[in-house]
Amino acid sequence: MTAAGGTAAVVHVVLPNDIDDPATPSGGNSYDRRICAGLAASGWAVHEHAVRGTWPQPSMTERAELAGVLAALPDDALVLLDGLVASAVPEVLVPQSHRLRLVVLVHLPLGEEAVRSRAAEGETLAAAVAVITTSAWTRQRLIDLYALPADRVHVATPGSEQAPVAPGSATGSELLCVAAVAPHKGHDVLTSALSAVADLRWTCLCVGALDRDPDFVDRVRQQATTSGLQDRMHLVGPRTGVELDAAYAAADLLVLASRGETYGMVVTEALARGIPVLATATNGLPESLGHAPDGSLPGMLVPPDDPTALAGALRRWLDDAALRDQLRHSARGRRGTLTGWAVTSALVANVLACVPVTAGRSA
Numbered sequence: 001m002t003a004a005g006g007t008a009a010v011v012h013v014v015l016p017n018d019i020d021d022p023a024t025p026s027g028g029n030s031y032d033r034r035i036c037a038g039l040a041a042s043g044w045a046v047h048e049h050a051v052r053g054t055w056p057q058p059s060m061t062e063r064a065e066l067a068g069v070l071a072a073l074p075d076d077a078l079v080l081l082d083g084l085v086a087s088a089v090p091e092v093l094v095p096q097s098h099r100l101r102l103v104v105l106v107h108l109p110l111g112e113e114a115v116r117s118r119a120a121e122g123e124t125l126a127a128a129v130a131v132i133t134t135s136a137w138t139r140q141r142l143i144d145l146y147a148l149p150a151d152r153v154h155v156a157t158p159g160s161e162q163a164p165v166a167p168g169s170a171t172g173s174e175l176l177c178v179a180a181v182a183p184h185k186g187h188d189v190l191t192s193a194l195s196a197v198a199d200l201r202w203t204c205l206c207v208g209a210l211d212r213d214p215d216f217v218d219r220v221r222q223q224a225t226t227s228g229l230q231d232r233m234h235l236v237g238p239r240t241g242v243e244l245d246a247a248y249a250a251a252d253l254l255v256l257a258s259r260g261e262t263y264g265m266v267v268t269e270a271l272a273r274g275i276p277v278l279a280t281a282t283n284g285l286p287e288s289l290g291h292a293p294d295g296s297l298p299g300m301l302v303p304p305d306d307p308t309a310l311a312g313a314l315r316r317w318l319d320d321a322a323l324r325d326q327l328r329h330s331a332r333g334r335r336g337t338l339t340g341w342a343v344t345s346a347l348v349a350n351v352l353a354c355v356p357v358t359a360g361r362s363a
């Protein structure tokens with residue numbers, strides 16, 4: 001990617017400070033890192049600014065540090081900001097929008113989880129020259145929440161890397177949940193559902209951060225112990241790299257009991273290995289699950305916050321070998337339809353390239 005005169009197009013990317021912290025893996029951080037790498041690979045000059053802060057609830061000092069980063073950028077600079085940072089601080093972003101070309105990448109609408117955050121997020125997004133979302137559901141939700149012009153809100157769904165097909169076991173008993181243990185991920189619902197199928201053979205490996213809500217983690221552990229699941233449901237903390245790959249390779253079924261999910265990158269990570277998915281039919285999860293080329297679902301969808309429905313789907317999976325074969329066939333078909341991160345990066349690059357050079361300059 002080059003600008004007029006043959007020089008590389010420049011983008012400044014503002015990221016949370018934990019972008020590369022292996023102790024706090026997240027879909028948002030992974031997405032951001034992939035996009036920065038993809039833009040650089042396609043010829044962009046990418047300048048990263050990882051800003052310290054307890055985002056999206058920064059201190060006054062942390063807000064001031066972000067303001068300092070933006071103030072140091074030249075007029076008309078193109079700036080791509082992670083929404084976790086940008087959407088919480090309109091008092092910092094809006095004044096800079098008159099001289100900088102601000103593009104906000106929204107992984108999770110803050111106003112979706114906390115109504116009190118809507119005014120701030122709406123003000124920030126209204127000041128941006130473009131907004132990029134990670135799913136069609138998120139795009140429409142932002143348009144509905146903030147009456148944003150539809151032509152300024154774009155979609156760049158996460159990519160996935162092809163991986164060896166997980167062989168699966170004869171019994172389908174190896175369940176995997178990849179999600180931070182926090183209320184919105186529904187581990188309490190999952191535990192209730194697992195207790196309802198305790199008469200069947202299964203183990204469930206729960207991979208994900210344990211420090212987001214320690215009180216909730218304690219409640220889930222106590223719930224599992226009370227239900228007699230402490231030796232079958234394992235909360236093992238975050239895993240990355242080869243350890244995460246090994247968890248997927250050993251899995252028969254990915255289970256995600258989320259109460260809300262803008263997309264669900266772990267769904268496509270499982271499908272990239274031909275692993276069927278049992279998830280909730282909420283927000284962007286049906287979009288990430290998608291369909292196999294023959295139109296079949298590569299898994300099952302149940303209502304959110306419904307342990308009875310989740311338990312019923314688990315029982316069908318564990319009891320019915322023909323169903324397992326059918327869903328595995330569909331998941332392997334869906335695997336072939338997934339796009340890579342180069343496609344995602346190209347979508348983001350196209351949005352950035354279409355921002356006029358003078359868009360952020362005050363009149």
